[in-house]
Amino acid sequence: MASGKENIVLFPFMAQGHILPFLSLAQLIEQKENHTVNLISTPLNIKKIKQSLPPTSSISLLEIPFNSSEHGLPPNSENTDALPPPLFLQFLMTSHSFKHAFRELISTLVQDQGRPPLCIIADIFFPWTAEIAREFGSFNAIFSGAGGYGLACYHSLWSNLPKMGEIPDEFSLPGFPEGAVIRADQIPENLRFATVTDSWAVFQQKVFNEWLDSDGLLINTVEDFDHLGLKSLREQLNLPVWPIGPVHSLIGHKARGGKESSTKWEIIEEWLDNKPSGSVLYISFGSQSKISASQMMHLALALESTGKNFIWIVRPPVECDISSEFKADEWLPEGFEERMVRQNKGLLVSEWAPQLNILSHRATSTFLSHCGWNSVMESLSNAVPLIAWPLIADQHFNAKMLEEEVGVCVQVATDTNCGIRQQDLQEKIELVMEETEKGMDMRRKARKVKKTIENAIRSDTGLEGSSVKALDAFLLAAGLKKEGNIKEYGNGF
Numbered sequence: 001m002a003s004g005k006e007n008i009v010l011f012p013f014m015a016q017g018h019i020l021p022f023l024s025l026a027q028l029i030e031q032k033e034n035h036t037v038n039l040i041s042t043p044l045n046i047k048k049i050k051q052s053l054p055p056t057s058s059i060s061l062l063e064i065p066f067n068s069s070e071h072g073l074p075p076n077s078e079n080t081d082a083l084p085p086p087l088f089l090q091f092l093m094t095s096h097s098f099k100h101a102f103r104e105l106i107s108t109l110v111q112d113q114g115r116p117p118l119c120i121i122a123d124i125f126f127p128w129t130a131e132i133a134r135e136f137g138s139f140n141a142i143f144s145g146a147g148g149y150g151l152a153c154y155h156s157l158w159s160n161l162p163k164m165g166e167i168p169d170e171f172s173l174p175g176f177p178e179g180a181v182i183r184a185d186q187i188p189e190n191l192r193f194a195t196v197t198d199s200w201a202v203f204q205q206k207v208f209n210e211w212l213d214s215d216g217l218l219i220n221t222v223e224d225f226d227h228l229g230l231k232s233l234r235e236q237l238n239l240p241v242w243p244i245g246p247v248h249s250l251i252g253h254k255a256r257g258g259k260e261s262s263t264k265w266e267i268i269e270e271w272l273d274n275k276p277s278g279s280v281l282y283i284s285f286g287s288q289s290k291i292s293a294s295q296m297m298h299l300a301l302a303l304e305s306t307g308k309n310f311i312w313i314v315r316p317p318v319e320c321d322i323s324s325e326f327k328a329d330e331w332l333p334e335g336f337e338e339r340m341v342r343q344n345k346g347l348l349v350s351e352w353a354p355q356l357n358i359l360s361h362r363a364t365s366t367f368l369s370h371c372g373w374n375s376v377m378e379s380l381s382n383a384v385p386l387i388a389w390p391l392i393a394d395q396h397f398n399a400k401m402l403e404e405e406v407g408v409c410v411q412v413a414t415d416t417n418c419g420i421r422q423q424d425l426q427e428k429i430e431l432v433m434e435e436t437e438k439g440m441d442m443r444r445k446a447r448k449v450k451k452t453i454e455n456a457i458r459s460d461t462g463l464e465g466s467s468v469k470a471l472d473a474f475l476l477a478a479g480l481k482k483e484g485n486i487k488e489y490g491n492g493f
Contacts, residue, residue, distance in 0.1 A: 004034065005035055005036045006034060006035055006036070006117075006118035006479075007035075007036045007038060007109065007117045007118060008035055008036070008037055008038070008117060008118055008119045008120075008121060009037075009038045009039075009040065009106065009109070009117045009120045009138075010022050010025065010026050010037065010038070010039045010040065010121045010122075010143075011040045011041075011102065011120070011121070011122045011123060011126055011129060012039075012123045012143075013092075013124070013126065014041065014042060014045055014066075014078055014079045014080065014091075015080040015081070015288065016080075016081055016287035016288070017145060017286065017287055017288060017372055017374055018123055018145055019041065019045065019049065019079075020145075020248075021143070021145035021220050021247055021374060022039065022121075022123070022145070023039070023052060023053075024247035024248045025121070025143060025218070025220075025244075026039050027053075027057070028247055030057065030058060030059055032475065035118075035475070036058065036060070037059045037060065038059075038060045038062050038109065038117070039059055039060070039061055039062070040062045040063075040064050040102070041062075041064065042064060042065070042066040042078040043063045043065075043078070044078040045078055045079055046063050062105055064098055064101050064105060065101055066097075066098070071090065071091075071093075071094045071097065072090065073087060073091060073094075074087075077091065081287055081288065084321070085318070085392075089200060089203065093199075093203060095126055095128075096128060098126070099132070102129065102132060103132050103135070106120070106132060106136055106138075107136075110136060116137050117136070117138045118139060118479065118482060119138055119139040119140070119141060119478040120132070120133040120138050120139070120140050120141075121140075121141050121142075121143050122140070122141070122142060122143070123143065124143075124144050124146075124151075124207065124211070127142055127210035127213065127214060128210055130210065130213035130214045130215075131213065134213075137482070139477070139478035139481050139482065140215050141215055141217065141218050141242075141478075142211055142214045142216075142218070143217070143218040143219075144217060144218070144219050144220065145220045145373055145374060146219075146220070146373045146398075147220070147221040147226050147373045147376070147377075147394070147398060148221050148226040148227075148228075148230035148232075148233050148241070148243065149226055149228060149230075149232075149400075149401040149405070150229065150373060150394030150395075150397040150401065151229070151233055152175065152176070152229045152230075152232040152233040152236060153173065153182070153229075153394070153397035154393070154394050154397060155175075155208060155233070155236055155237070156174045156176065156232070156236060157174075157182075157187065157191055158191065158194075158201065158204040158205070159174070159175075159208060159236075160174040160175075161191075161195070161196050161201055167184050167187070167192060169183060170183050170184070175232050175235060176232045177228070177231075177232075180228075182400065186396050186397070186399075186400050187396060188390075188391075188392055188393065188395070188396050190392075211237065211239070212239070214239065215239075215240070215477070215478075215481065216239050216240030216241060216242065216474070216477070217233070217237070217240070217241045218242050219233075219241060219243045219244070219245065220244065220246060220373065220374075221245045221246070221373075222243060222245060222246070222452060222453055222456040222466065222467060223243045223456070223466045223467070224455070225406060225449055225452050228401075228405060229401065230243055240477065242470040242473060242474040243470050244467050244470045244471045244474065245377060245467060246377035246378070246453060246457070246467075248377065248378060248381070249381050249457050264349070264352075264353060265353075265354045265357055268311065268347065268349065268353060268357070268358065269357070269361070271311075271347050272358070272363045272364070273363070274344075275309050275363040277362045277363060278362075278363070278364075278365040279308070279309050279363055279365055280308075280311060280361075280363045280364050280365055281303075281308050281309065281310040281311075281365060281368060281433060282311050282358050282359065282367050282368070282384075283299070283310060283311065283312040283367075283368040283369075284312075284313040284353070284355060284367075284369060284370075284375070285313075285369070285370040285389070285391065286369075286370050286372045287352075288372075289372070289392060290315055290316070290317060290391075291317060291318060291389070292317050292318050293317040293319055293320075293330075295317075295420055296317055296331050296332060297331065297332065297333065298420060298421055298425060299312075299422075299425055300332045300333050301333060302422045302423075302425035302426040302429060303340075303346060303429075304333070304336065304339070304340075304345075305426050306426055306429050306433075307345065308345075308429060308430075308433055309345055309346070309363075310345070310346045311347045311349060311353070311358060312346065312347070312348050312349070313349050313350075313351070313352065313353050314326050314328075314348050314349065314350060314351075315350075315351060316331070326350055326351075328348065355375065355378055356378050359378055359379055359381075359382045359384050360382045364382070364384055365384070365432075365433050366384065366386070366432045366433050367384050367385070367386045367387070368386075368387040368389060368412075369388065369389065370388075370389055370390060370391050370392075370395050371386065371388045371389070371395040371398040371399045371402065371409075372393075372398075373394065373398055376398055376402065380446060380449045380453060381453050382450065383443070383446045383447045383449070383450035385408045385409065385443055385445075385446045386402060386408060387410055387429065387432055388402065388409050388410065388411040388412065389411070389412050389420075390411070399411050406445065406449060407442065407445045408442050408445050408446045408449060409442070410428050410431060410432060410438070412425055412428045456468075
């Protein structure tokens with residue numbers, strides 16, 4: 001039966017780096033008056049999402065069927081965290097298989113609620129939802145957990161793909177202002193050596209073409225420090241773009257998960273509480289990325305040489321099976337973990353930790369990160385500068401922006417095959433964490449970005465920040481289109 005509230009449907013891609021910002025966005029919309037939220041995912045992902053929602057949440061979770069075996073994938077592979085990297089593209093290419101089931105879900109919602117959803121917000125890998133949104137008369141938007149600059153670079157380079165071997169050491173970025181250049185080593189390897197007929201390139205072109213059918217893009221970023229990327233993205237796509245981030249800050253997320261995560265945080269918090277302010281290096285490569293066994297060894301040697309306090313989220317190296325357990329005695333210097341525990345210098349945490357809690361703790365100084373955008377926004381929201389070790393996708397472009405445009409980052413490596421060495425790691429850690437001119441400047445700029453983010457998410461009546469206004473403008477645009485005032489809904493600038 002229809003209620004007085006407008007319904008919004010969200011459909012994230014099945015990867016933690018995509019689901020988490022969608023979940024934050026769902027909770028953010030839930031706080032808005034006169035709106036209800038349906039979030040769609042596959043059964044195993046829905047089970048995990050339920051654990052992340054507070055018991056008072058009104059968000060409705062809807063299951064969409066998916067049989068990974070039918071697509072040549074291992075059984076019960078409903079998330080990228082269950083797959084080795086060579087199968088990622090195959091997993092991505094299953095995205096169109098949801099089309100029929102998604103249409104049926106929306107049809108059922110229309111029958112139950114007596115009217116179509118106000119809006120369908122889909123992942124960047126599900127742009128075909130625009131066709132179904134049009135069928136039911138709903139507004140459609142693509143939501144990207146990536147930043148404006150990273151997404152603009154990603155779209156620019158895949159859309160203007162050079163042939164293998166023709167990338168110069170440095171060249172102008174298509175779709176960016178004159179003078180914007182990029183180096184070959186700032187491009188991820190699968191793109192650097194791609195040709196227009198590669199499977200990745202064919203998939204990306206199809207996705208980009210379908211983006212253009214949407215009514216606009218929502219971006220998990222802040223206009224005031226990502227303006228160059230957002231400007232370039234708008235010009236490349238000629239679509240409205242609403243920067244509404246960071247969505248995690250707008251809802252005040254910290255620790256996620258149940259009893260296990262709470263216990264893990266208690267141990268970490270006690271360790272951090274006994275450290276001086278600004279003395280701890282936090283190291284994590286996100287939920288998906290891994291480094292090699294050789295690189296793990298060099299990182300451990302660098303950490304021991306610097307003598308800095310650190311928390312390192314450890315996973316088996318990239319060469320190992322995804323289900324392998326971490327073996328410190330095999331992948332780290334002999335006796336490393338025991339020495340760090342005995343000296344009270346380092347804390348090795350297996351698989352996962354409550355990242356926002358760590359980054360917001362007074363003891364945390366610096367984040368050695370893969371520069372996935374969720375991690376970037378969580379770091380900068382807490383004025384924590386970064387040491388970038390980008391690995392895949394938009395991470396290289398994020399690192400480029402943070403180092404060259406924002407000044408809150410230095411980079412130590414470019415991809416999983418690079419020859420990163422202990423000395424470079426040690427030098428960069430000391431550069432950022434000690435009272436060097438560069439380190440102090442990065443911390444000052446990180447504090448400035450934190451203030452910019454705080455201003456963007458202000459919700460005081462009459463003093464709303466840019467991200468709050470952008471979300472309101474987006475919801476207004478969806479309402480105006482429903483009323484037939486298509487020309488009035490703005491451009492997302």
